[in-house]
Amino acid sequence: MSTLFDPVQAGDLQLANRIVMAPLTRNRSPNAIPPDLAATYYSQRATAGLLITEATAISHQGQGYSDVPGLYGTEQLDAWKRVTDAVHAKGGKIVVQLWHVGRVSHTELQPDGGKPVAPSAITAKTKTVLIKDGVPAFVETSEPRALDAGELPGIVHGFAVAARSAVETAGFDGVELHGANGYLLDQFLKDGSNKRTDDYGGSIENRARLLLEATRAVVDAVGGGKTGIRLSPVTPANDVHDSNPQPLFTYVVKQLAQLNLAYIHIIEGATGGPREIADRPFDYEALKAAYREAGGKGAWMVNNGYDRPLADEAVKEGDDLVAFGKPFISNPDLVRRLRENAPLNELDKATMYGGGAKGYTDYPALG
Numbered sequence: 343m344s345t346l347f348d349p350v351q352a353g354d355l356q357l358a359n360r361i362v363m364a365p366l367t368r369n370r371s372p373n374a375i376p377p378d379l380a381a382t383y384y385s386q387r388a389t390a391g392l393l394i395t396e397a398t399a400i401s402h403q404g405q406g407y408s409d410v411p412g413l414y415g416t417e418q419l420d421a422w423k424r425v426t427d428a429v430h431a432k433g434g435k436i437v438v439q440l441w442h443v444g445r446v447s448h449t450e451l452q453p454d455g456g457k458p459v460a461p462s463a464i465t466a467k468t469k470t471v472l473i474k475d476g477v478p479a480f481v482e483t484s485e486p487r488a489l490d491a492g493e494l495p496g497i498v499h500g501f502a503v504a505a506r507s508a509v510e511t512a513g514f515d516g517v518e519l520h521g522a523n524g525y526l527l528d529q530f531l532k533d534g535s536n537k538r539t540d541d542y543g544g545s546i547e548n549r550a551r552l553l554l555e556a557t558r559a560v561v562d563a564v565g566g567g568k569t570g571i572r573l574s575p576v577t578p579a580n581d582v583h584d585s586n587p588q589p590l591f592t593y594v595v596k597q598l599a600q601l602n603l604a605y606i607h608i609i610e611g612a613t614g615g616p617r618e619i620a621d622r623p624f625d626y627e628a629l630k631a632a633y634r635e636a637g638g639k640g641a642w643m644v645n646n647g648y649d650r651p652l653a654d655e656a657v658k659e660g661d662d663l664v665a666f667g668k669p670f671i672s673n674p675d676l677v678r679r680l681r682e683n684a685p686l687n688e689l690d691k692a693t694m695y696g697g698g699a700k701g702y703t704d705y706p707a708l709g
């Protein structure tokens with residue numbers, strides 16, 4: 343019987359254990375360039391079986407918060423190469439989370455101050471972070487404009503280009519498409535945010551089209567064995583909702599099963615909140631079974647509110663990988679602490695978004 347601390351293969355990725363650092367936005371990348379400290383931050387955490395970077399914009403249009411990194415400029419790629427080199431020097435594995443925020447943005451962050459883009463012109467009832475003079479402020483997202491169907495191939499291409507640059511130039515071991523948390527791909531999936539009447543709206547097949555096209559393009563660019571995807575079937579994060587998520591996500595994972603992906607990453611419940619939502623029931627075991635029955639061989643990664651006992655239970659029940667978010671912010675040596683059942687450092691919420699070394703690279707490891 344496997345444990346959390348046993349190695350596992352996820353596509354091309356040979357992982358030393360089943361503990362994954364979840365993607366964590368830290369807003370410390372002015373001009374969308376990861377700071378030198380990012381190499382320290384990620385390499386401090388390299389004992390994780392896999393590190394997933396903070397969400398990283400595939401284009402300027404794909405950016406929705408101040409001081410988040412990108413993957414579309416030379417300086418950005420050079421900075422990421424320093425990060426991947428530092429992680430590899432410690433024997434770690436790292437993939438980058440590919441991000442297009444869609445409507446979760448602000449005109450101040452968009453090229454030429456334009457409107458953020460979305461499947462439909464519906465403003466998300468959510469906030470984004472603008473950092474002014476080093477001080478983060480939460481502000482309402484701007485009203486978006488609906489994307490023209492003719493613009494969608496460019497977005498799909500953007501995912502593929504970013505994936506290729508990530509692997510070939512920045513030295514990542516792979517990529518994760520951000521299909522979760524109410525960002526662009528999730529906005530297209532769910533009928534609360536997608537009211538389109540063309541081939542990208544309406545039926546489940548149509549709403550899943552953009553996510554599947556982007557995933558296939560990334561697979562063509564870097565190979566399925568280096569590609570993962572994150573999904574959040576019922577999260578209310580960023581004001582998304584689907585009226586019938588079980589058949590929607592069943593269709594999605596059955597299609598993904600044909601792409602020989604490295605892994606499927608599922609956020610169970612409300613991201614960072616309750617694992618069960620009373621008015622949004624969802625059967626995750628049935629979702630996993632549908633993926634396996636459709637021939638899906640990728641690793642099954644779960645996330646949200648895991649601790650050691652819950653993670654042990656998940657691995658026992660056949661989940662391959664468990665992603666930890668907040669515990670990895672405050673515990674660079676989380677793998678060791680979980681193994682030894684050692685106490686965890688407390689998270690300082692004030693330094694999660696923005697700032698420098700404090701609350702980033704200064705959390706202590708066990709002596």
Ligand SMILES: Cc1cc2nc3c(=O)[nH]c(=O)nc-3n(C[C@H](O)[C@H](O)[C@H](O)COP(=O)(O)O)c2cc1C
Binds near residue numbers: 609
């Ligand atoms: C500070 C912070 C930043 C986050 N940034 C991202 C992100 O960039 N991409 C993403 O998919 N999820 C992001 N999340 C969600 C986490 O990956 C994770 O799903 C969530 O924290 C629940 O896992 P946990 O209970 O282990 O913390 C973020 C969460 C936090 C607390």
